[in-house]
Amino acid sequence: MTDATRDEVCVVAVAECFRGDGERLCNPIGTIPMIGGRLARESFEPDLVMTDGFAMFAANPVPVGVADPEVVVESWNPYPQMFSVLWNGKRHVMMGASQMDPYGNQNFACIGDWHRPKAQLLGFRGAPGNTINHTTSYFIPNQTPKVFVEHVDVVCGVGYDRAAELGPVSSRFHDIRRVVTNLATFDFATPDHRMRLRSVHPGVTVEDVIQATGFELVIDDFDESRLPTDDELRLIREVLDPNDSRKAEVRG
Amino acid sequence: MIPDKRMTHDEVVAELADGMTIGIGGWASRRKPMSLVRAILGSDLKDLTIVSYGGPDIGLLCAAGKVRKAVYGFVSLDTIPLEPHFRIARQTGAVQAMELDEGMMLLGLQAAAWRLPFLPTRAGLGSDLLRVMPEILTVQSPYPGPDGGPGEELVAMPALELDAALIHMNRADQGGNGQFLGPDLYMDDLMAMAATRTFLSTERVVPTDQLSAEGSFHTLRISRLMVDGVVEAPNGAHFTECPPDYGRDEAFQKEYAATASSAELWEAFRQKYLAGDEADYQRAIGADR
Numbered sequence: 001m002t003d004a005t006r007d008e009v010c011v012v013a014v015a016e017c018f019r020g021d022g023e024r025l026c027n028p029i030g031t032i033p034m035i036g037g038r039l040a041r042e043s044f045e046p047d048l049v050m051t052d053g054f055a056m057f058a059a060n061p062v063p064v065g066v067a068d069p070e071v072v073v074e075s076w077n078p079y080p081q082m083f084s085v086l087w088n089g090k091r092h093v094m095m096g097a098s099q100m101d102p103y104g105n106q107n108f109a110c111i112g113d114w115h116r117p118k119a120q121l122l123g124f125r126g127a128p129g130n131t132i133n134h135t136t137s138y139f140i141p142n143q144t145p146k147v148f149v150e151h152v153d154v155v156c157g158v159g160y161d162r163a164a165e166l167g168p169v170s171s172r173f174h175d176i177r178r179v180v181t182n183l184a185t186f187d188f189a190t191p192d193h194r195m196r197l198r199s200v201h202p203g204v205t206v207e208d209v210i211q212a213t214g215f216e217l218v219i220d221d222f223d224e225s226r227l228p229t230d231d232e233l234r235l236i237r238e239v240l241d242p243n244d245s246r247k248a249e250v251r252g
Numbered sequence: 253m254i255p256d257k258r259m260t261h262d263e264v265v266a267e268l269a270d271g272m273t274i275g276i277g278g279w280a281s282r283r284k285p286m287s288l289v290r291a292i293l294g295s296d297l298k299d300l301t302i303v304s305y306g307g308p309d310i311g312l313l314c315a316a317g318k319v320r321k322a323v324y325g326f327v328s329l330d331t332i333p334l335e336p337h338f339r340i341a342r343q344t345g346a347v348q349a350m351e352l353d354e355g356m357m358l359l360g361l362q363a364a365a366w367r368l369p370f371l372p373t374r375a376g377l378g379s380d381l382l383r384v385m386p387e388i389l390t391v392q393s394p395y396p397g398p399d400g401g402p403g404e405e406l407v408a409m410p411a412l413e414l415d416a417a418l419i420h421m422n423r424a425d426q427g428g429n430g431q432f433l434g435p436d437l438y439m440d441d442l443m444a445m446a447a448t449r450t451f452l453s454t455e456r457v458v459p460t461d462q463l464s465a466e467g468s469f470h471t472l473r474i475s476r477l478m479v480d481g482v483v484e485a486p487n488g489a490h491f492t493e494c495p496p497d498y499g500r501d502e503a504f505q506k507e508y509a510a511t512a513s514s515a516e517l518w519e520a521f522r523q524k525y526l527a528g529d530e531a532d533y534q535r536a537i538g539a540d541r
Contacts, residue, residue: 055435078436079279083355087374109351110342114384120342121334123326129355129375158378166378169397169404173374 004228006182007032007250009201010139011236012228013180014094015040017137021092023047025057025085028094031249033139034064035240036180037094042235051077061235065245086126089173092135095127099152102195102215104176104188106131106138106157114154127156132163135175141249143181145214160193182250184209185225190218199225254427254460259481261291261530264451267481268292268416271320273301275361275412275447277419277440278492280307281330281500283432285420285453287488287530292318294526303361303412305354305438307492308508311337315511315518316526319347323412325354329505336512350385352409358439360412365445372406382407417447420489421474422497423466424454428479431463431471434495444478453485455497487534504537 014036018026021040026048028037034053041048042061052058052071059074077085085091098121099107106127112118130136136157140147155162163171178198179186185198196218200209206219228236236246268274278284289309292300299320304310306327313319315337327338341347352360359371372391382388388410393403419440421430430452432440444450452474463472488494491501491508511517525536 076435079354079438080358080442083358086355114351114380116345117342120339122328123324123351124353124379124381125326126354128353128377128379128381129373131379132374132377154384155378155380162378166405169399169401170374170377172398174378 002227002230002233004233005247006201006203007246008228008233008236009225010141010180010182010250011036011039011246012232013185013199013201013225014139015043017094017178017180018045018048018092021045021048023049023090025049025051025091027051027091028139030094030096030139031064031245032141033094035236035246038062038240039232039235042239043232049074055079061239063239064241065243086130086133089134092137092177093126093130094137094139095130095157097138097140097147097157099147099149100138100140100179101149101152101159102217103159103161103193104157104179104195105152105155105159105162107152107154109154109156111153124156128158131158131174131176132171133173135177137177138179140179140181143183143212145212148213148215150215160188164193183212186217194218196220197222199223201225202227254425254429254476256426257428257476257480257482258426258457259451259483261287261483261485264288264481264483265291265295265297267449267451268297270297271299272415273303273413275414275417275443276302276304276309277417277438277443278307278309278489279305279436279438280326280328281492281505282307282436283420283434283438283489283494284309284492285418285488286490286492287485288418288451288453288483289313290526290530290533294529303414305357306335306338308335308505311335314338314341314347321348321350323350323352323357325352325357329509331500331502332505332509336509340512351381353379353381356407356409357412358442359409361439361442361446363409363411364413365442368411370408370410373409374406376407376409377405412446414443414447415449417443417450419443419450419452419474420485420494421452421454422494423456423458423463424452424474424482425460425463426457426482427460428452428474428476428482429460429463429472430454430474430479431467432473433467433471433497437473441473441478444474449480450478451481451483452479453483453488455486455488455494457482457484485530488530490537501537
């Protein structure tokens with residue numbers, strides 16, 4: 001029996017997004033995403049390249065929520081270089097989303113009309129360039145029908161319907177791997193790339209997921225999200241997040 | 253002989269004019285030329301277009317009513333993800349916006365630096381960026397596509413030409429050879445070359461032959477070719493971080509961010525910190541600490 005909590009299930013679900021990536025820049029943004037990416041590298045995906053959260057590639061498992069952690073620098077990757085890496089394509093980013101639609105179009109720029117927003121949020125940031133140039137996944141710590149919506153207010157990250165409209169040449173590097181939330185995991189492995197339920201986290205029902213979704217999900221075969229192994233739990237709790245920062249992002 | 257380009261904050265402001273497009277270096281709440289921003293806050297300048305990987309520079313200038321248009325990929329205080337004064341400016345329609353993908357912004361600055369009308373990129377395709385900013389156009393590659401078909405459609409990111417750029421360096425000599433000692437130059441070199449006139453503030457002006465003692469030659473990325481004026485401004489990036497000289501003043505940043513909740517708080521902040529010149533500001537923040 002394991003005593004893993006929901007936040008730790010989320011960490012493992014994030015880590016699984018990077019399985020098979022090999023020697024690629026694993027660039028998760030956010031607390032649980034960073035722990036998950038680093039967990040993947042410390043366990044089943046050892047060739048991943050990861051940042052220290054700033055301008056360095058760190059060869060060691062840098063803990064989150066720790067002041068001035070030790071960083072073994074393996075390379076220098078300041079912002080101008082980061083854009084070269086991302087346009088070169090050897091990168092898999094995990095971003096957040098204030099809104100997401102059934103085809104994976106993502107918004108975190110603003111709520112309302114872009115010209116006069118009700119709520120200004122992050123802006124386009126790197127979402128348009130990321131999604132059209134390399135693999136992208138998302139982590140959403142608070143799935144509700146206001147986040148999973150039929151139509152997003154502003155498309156920042158490009159979804160599958162938009163990519164299809166661009167045609168096969170312009171969209172040849174577009175790949176939305178997976179969406180992980182506090183309730184479940186999703187992918188787009190359907191004939192028309194509509195979002196599909198992939199797994200529900202232990203303790204969550206399919207009904208819970210449907211209630212927290214503002215559009216019709218594709219639901220056929222799905223699993224229960226796997227629990228962390230004992231070794232993974234040790235890595236999460238003792239090495240990657242010793243101060244339990246992850247618990248502020250996802251509760252339960 | 254290295255020319256002497258040293259100036260005062262006021263002399264820099266005197267080189268600026270209403271309606272100018274001004275680029276501001278740094279990134280979010282990191283190594284911003286804040287003393288030069290404060291000098292603009294204390295001036296009569298208005299109707300500015302500010303181009304920035306935005307932080308408190310854009311927030312302060314918006315709060316003070318100096319901005320007609322903001323050009324940015326984001327506006328963030330890092331530890332406070334959304335810049336509260338900028339949010340108000342956007343939500344009340346007080347400023348126009350050109351909201352770019354961060355990489356597109358790099359290309360716009362690079363195009364201006366290289367005196368090109370645009371640079372092509374895939375970034376932006378399929379997103380709403382092109383829908384809400386129809387002034388950004390696409391271009392068809394003149395070369396065959398990867399499938400042997402017609403050339404692919406790309407975003408033509410227009411050059412972001414700047415009338416002036418403001419950047420802050422850890423060290424510089426009197427001629428404007430600038431040195432960054434922290435982990436990231438950001439796009440400061442592109443800003444400097446995209447601008448007609450570039451003004452560099454620095455923690456310390458040192459003799460040219462001392463620069464190599466401060467850091468390796470790799471840190472000497474701003475040459476005097478790109479710089480028109482040098483302002484010595486110790487603690488000039490406050491309250492943003494300027495490593496290794498100092499970190500971000502998080503307590504002060506919180507105090508600043510909280511002033512977005514009411515006009516009275518903002519006015520009190522302005523009176524307390526921004527009513528005088530840079531020396532007054534440094535005294536005011538020193539008195540608290």
